[in-house]
Amino acid sequence: MKFKHHQHGKLQSLFAQMLKKPTQTRLFSAIIQKQGYPKTPLNTTNKQDYCLPSFRNQKRYSTTVKKNPSFKQVSVEDISFFESVLGKQNILATKDLGGDCELTDLDSYNISWIPEFHGASKVVLLPTSATQVTVVPQGGNSGAQGGCVPVFDEIILCLSKMNQIRDLDHDSGALLCDAGCILENLNNYLGQYNLTMPIDLGAKGSCHIGGNISTNAGGVRYLKYGSLHGSVLGLEVLSDGTIINNMSKLRKDSTGYDLKQIFIGAEGTLGIVTGVSILAVQKPAFVNVAMLGLNSFDDVLKAFKYSKNHLSEILLAFEFWDADCMKSSLSFHKFQNPFSQNYSFYVLIETGGSNSHHDEQKLYKFLDEAMTKGVAANGVIAQDFTQQKKLWNIREGIIESLVKTGSPYKYDLSIPIGKLYDIVNDVKERLVNAGVYNEKVSSNEHKPLITSVNGFGHIGDGNLHLNVVANKFDKSLSQHIEPYVFEWTSKVHGSVSAEHGIGIAKPNCLKYTKSPEMIDMMKKIKKTFDPNGILNPYKVLPQ
Amino acid sequence: MKFKHHQHGKLQSLFAQMLKKPTQTRLFSAIIQKQGYPKTPLNTTNKQDYCLPSFRNQKRYSTTVKKNPSFKQVSVEDISFFESVLGKQNILATKDLGGDCELTDLDSYNISWIPEFHGASKVVLLPTSATQVTVVPQGGNSGAQGGCVPVFDEIILCLSKMNQIRDLDHDSGALLCDAGCILENLNNYLGQYNLTMPIDLGAKGSCHIGGNISTNAGGVRYLKYGSLHGSVLGLEVLSDGTIINNMSKLRKDSTGYDLKQIFIGAEGTLGIVTGVSILAVQKPAFVNVAMLGLNSFDDVLKAFKYSKNHLSEILLAFEFWDADCMKSSLSFHKFQNPFSQNYSFYVLIETGGSNSHHDEQKLYKFLDEAMTKGVAANGVIAQDFTQQKKLWNIREGIIESLVKTGSPYKYDLSIPIGKLYDIVNDVKERLVNAGVYNEKVSSNEHKPLITSVNGFGHIGDGNLHLNVVANKFDKSLSQHIEPYVFEWTSKVHGSVSAEHGIGIAKPNCLKYTKSPEMIDMMKKIKKTFDPNGILNPYKVLPQ
Numbered sequence A, B: 001m002k003f004k005h006h007q008h009g010k011l012q013s014l015f016a017q018m019l020k021k022p023t024q025t026r027l028f029s030a031i032i033q034k035q036g037y038p039k040t041p042l043n044t045t046n047k048q049d050y051c052l053p054s055f056r057n058q059k060r061y062s063t064t065v066k067k068n069p070s071f072k073q074v075s076v077e078d079i080s081f082f083e084s085v086l087g088k089q090n091i092l093a094t095k096d097l098g099g100d101c102e103l104t105d106l107d108s109y110n111i112s113w114i115p116e117f118h119g120a121s122k123v124v125l126l127p128t129s130a131t132q133v134t135v136v137p138q139g140g141n142s143g144a145q146g147g148c149v150p151v152f153d154e155i156i157l158c159l160s161k162m163n164q165i166r167d168l169d170h171d172s173g174a175l176l177c178d179a180g181c182i183l184e185n186l187n188n189y190l191g192q193y194n195l196t197m198p199i200d201l202g203a204k205g206s207c208h209i210g211g212n213i214s215t216n217a218g219g220v221r222y223l224k225y226g227s228l229h230g231s232v233l234g235l236e237v238l239s240d241g242t243i244i245n246n247m248s249k250l251r252k253d254s255t256g257y258d259l260k261q262i263f264i265g266a267e268g269t270l271g272i273v274t275g276v277s278i279l280a281v282q283k284p285a286f287v288n289v290a291m292l293g294l295n296s297f298d299d300v301l302k303a304f305k306y307s308k309n310h311l312s313e314i315l316l317a318f319e320f321w322d323a324d325c326m327k328s329s330l331s332f333h334k335f336q337n338p339f340s341q342n343y344s345f346y347v348l349i350e351t352g353g354s355n356s357h358h359d360e361q362k363l364y365k366f367l368d369e370a371m372t373k374g375v376a377a378n379g380v381i382a383q384d385f386t387q388q389k390k391l392w393n394i395r396e397g398i399i400e401s402l403v404k405t406g407s408p409y410k411y412d413l414s415i416p417i418g419k420l421y422d423i424v425n426d427v428k429e430r431l432v433n434a435g436v437y438n439e440k441v442s443s444n445e446h447k448p449l450i451t452s453v454n455g456f457g458h459i460g461d462g463n464l465h466l467n468v469v470a471n472k473f474d475k476s477l478s479q480h481i482e483p484y485v486f487e488w489t490s491k492v493h494g495s496v497s498a499e500h501g502i503g504i505a506k507p508n509c510l511k512y513t514k515s516p517e518m519i520d521m522m523k524k525i526k527k528t529f530d531p532n533g534i535l536n537p538y539k540v541l542p543q
């Protein structure tokens, strides 16, 4: 990969101009989007109200957002201005704005990866480098809360062409790159030097490091490598007309306030991340993957406890899912079941260490305890990389299988580990009592009915992905689920968004996890960094 | 330890009252201080200018701070007001304010642990619980940049009586406690449950967890457990008259902006940390400590590389120091030298793992490579806990030995690892050329002369503690060292404060590591959180 020289004069000047131009006192919600995505016709062009729609256009959420009348429409002159800076080839605009596109040509930018959120933007900016990004960029494509799509007709600025590695410090492991680099590409690049990214998630093939940082993404290695707040060394951010250039390679720096932290998880509402410096970690010389079948969630907890004792320093991931998730992933993807029998729960364990002999001894000791104590009913260990991949595919294929075969109400919750699965059972019971769910009866396509209530997640982090899958989205169903799920979570001092953020889906749910004082403080911060409110409006904070 | 119930009504109301009372529109710089400390007479009572003095009252820094005339004097009425809230027994005040103290009785609060910084406060508030802390507290005692002592006569609020553990979540390891808990006490408490703090440093016996968080302290386990930005789960902070209560036990929470991050490393200038939730880590079942003698810094770097390969996941600490540091620590503390010969450099390695047999095998493999390749000239492995402690004492005794036997100009620098020791050699050369340093000639007490230029630090983090030790502080010497050291560091894109913060010693040095845009942004944040500028004024940001 080529290393690039970065100048920021232009980036800054255009941003400053934009702030001055009244026409642009509107959202430059710029969204990094990946193309090649099933196109769904847009039916929301000039909408003034935004009822978060499902990809089937059934009303999924009850949130209604009103378009802010102080934000103006993009004009033909604006487009000429963008063209003068970025070049015609790096702009997609609709015909009424002088471009070549139909509105549907922009679907892959207007619709999120899980196609739950639809926007109606007529302009996509695709800068190719920071020298060229002379506008308000922003980005993403795989986010789960709709933070990444316009709510109305805001301009989309897509960072996918800003995808260059800038530097790698081999001594410290500091990797410096553009924000638009795809996570998996970074990992492949680092692999050559026996390094790896401190973050990994199912969407790695499409999500950008800038998006990861902006959502404070967690994922399957969080247990081992912890939060991005610890591993991000520096950011280059465009905020309030100035560039905050802090592309530090240093592990330690205590000079003044740690500004970068505030952009981590800000979902593009405080600034546009254009560059990232992150601490790559040593790639484990030896990796093992095992899958267990277990009879109860209590056994899952016990297995986790044993793993902490025996696998301790080599434990990379400890993921779990239930029987419904297993069924869904296996049957949708036509994956092979590693077990000849079904279990109530499954656990995937990954270890990584520097000595294969030691690692195997530790793993066998762990499995031995788990099996002899009757905690694991069954278990398999992958014999090679292909088998490892196959086991991981089952876990990582869950979301897609749920999304593509039903209409899932998805919740990403932090819950004290001991109570993690209680909410699945409680929601089930509630829905059975309400007469909308019956585990024994198969779904009726014509009547809105729940077909599955299931859960999977990152057990070591206390992070449950709860899914209430319906045959179609319907208000009559939602009312049984929300705000129940949020209230339940709030009661156990959990979080209504563990790792997916707030986006457009949940600003009104912030209150279940954060106090009014904290929300007020967040609003003050928003005002400090984005006084005109033009960065990703309507998102994150309640209006 | 007792668990406490916390109410915050009072805490908030007094703070709000203070903000309203004009008399209190002054610094409530409240400082957590540990007592039992050598008392040095204060000679700075009514000073209006503050030239950072050394504990020998020679002018050490060139920074001069003018007292802000808008801050008023504390009155007798203020004291009565404090008494009505905290009780007479929890306030120390001088006789002119109606108290029982001479000014010298407050020396242990007015002078920092390394007695380089002197304040002249007449009031110390010692709240015993958050219900009682109805004022603007702040704290610390071991900080290295003078952030912890008043500059003029600001009120000191000492959190040392707020030292209760609130809760420990055994599943997740979340420890909730008052900010005034001493780090070592927390560690001892956790030890009972096979847990340990993710931070460790030489001042553990006196520093508070609130102080650690406020300085974003690093220390000797940073290499393994990383930054406090990753391990702090939640904070309770009193800022701008409101309590930000975010004592979360959750590992993951992506609901809105992560406010706690901004207080980590803010050195008490944005809010008072009163409560802390931090992720304790599993205590390694087996610990090994080894010390190496090496002939060059290049060998130190090679040894570090080998340790990453062989010790990898069990490496807890990798510390180094040079011959001068060794000599100083051994002779001042009368420690026994584990080697019969002297070396140019020393390395201390600590490992921690879950299987003693595996750990030892890894350590021997590492030592084998280091010795056979001639990288380590000598090495010892501690055979029991007492020997481990003895090896650690040598490393941890360095600072005290330097401070107590000379006048050290101390610098805490982040530098790319490969160049880490170059600055020591460059500074030496510079001082030799200036005729103020000659390694071969012993010091002359009457003439200001450099007696040693040395370095030690946390090699894995690229963190060097550079010390230029003089027989006395003198401006004629400083000019040869500053700004040279800062400029040198800036040139290699290092940080002029890796882990000690800025305090009162370095606001004017911020510019060597942070851009004007970033400093402006910091000022905006200060204004957002502390609009009246009453929290630890004169500190961190340049005026």
Ligand SMILES: Cc1cc2nc3c(=O)[nH]c(=O)nc-3n(C[C@H](O)[C@H](O)[C@H](O)COP(=O)(O)OP(=O)(O)OC[C@H]3O[C@@H](n4cnc5c(N)ncnc54)[C@H](O)[C@@H]3O)c2cc1C
Pocket: A030, A031, A032, A033, A113, A114, A137, A138, A139, A140, A141, A142, A143, A144, A146, A147, A148, A159, A179, A180, A200, A201, A202, A203, A206, A207, A208, A209, A210, A211, A212, A213, A214, A215, A216, A217, A218, A219, A220, A267, A268, A269, A271, A272, A273, A274, A399, A400, A499, A500, A503, A536
């Ligand atoms: C199959 C699948 C599995 C997933 N697994 C996980 C998981 O395990 N853990 C997890 O945490 N998430 C997971 N996610 C969610 C998602 O992948 C993450 O949130 C990811 O970090 C989003 O990155 P993105 O580049 O796609 O961002 P986008 O979705 O494009 O954007 C997300 C938000 O960040 C903003 N943003 C993006 N780029 C920038 C930028 N450069 N500057 C400023 N703001 C920006 C956007 O405006 C938006 O608000 C998963 C998603 C899918 C589809």
Ligand SMILES: Cc1cc2nc3c(=O)[nH]c(=O)nc-3n(C[C@H](O)[C@H](O)[C@H](O)COP(=O)(O)OP(=O)(O)OC[C@H]3O[C@@H](n4cnc5c(N)ncnc54)[C@H](O)[C@@H]3O)c2cc1C
Pocket: B030, B031, B032, B033, B113, B114, B137, B138, B139, B140, B141, B142, B143, B144, B146, B147, B148, B149, B159, B179, B180, B200, B201, B202, B203, B206, B207, B208, B209, B210, B211, B212, B213, B214, B215, B216, B217, B218, B219, B220, B267, B268, B269, B271, B272, B273, B274, B399, B400, B499, B500, B503, B536, B539
């Ligand atoms: C022998 C020795 C070894 C050391 N080793 C290391 C090391 O390895 N790594 C390292 O990072 N540091 C080290 N230090 C420096 C020091 O110990 C750390 O900075 C420590 O974190 C300070 O904690 P404290 O409680 O003493 O804080 P203080 O010194 O009292 O205060 C430090 C700053 O934080 C503020 N503050 C303190 N408490 C609060 C609170 N509750 N709310 C808001 N603000 C607050 C103070 O106002 C001040 O600005 C060492 C110091 C000594 C003396």
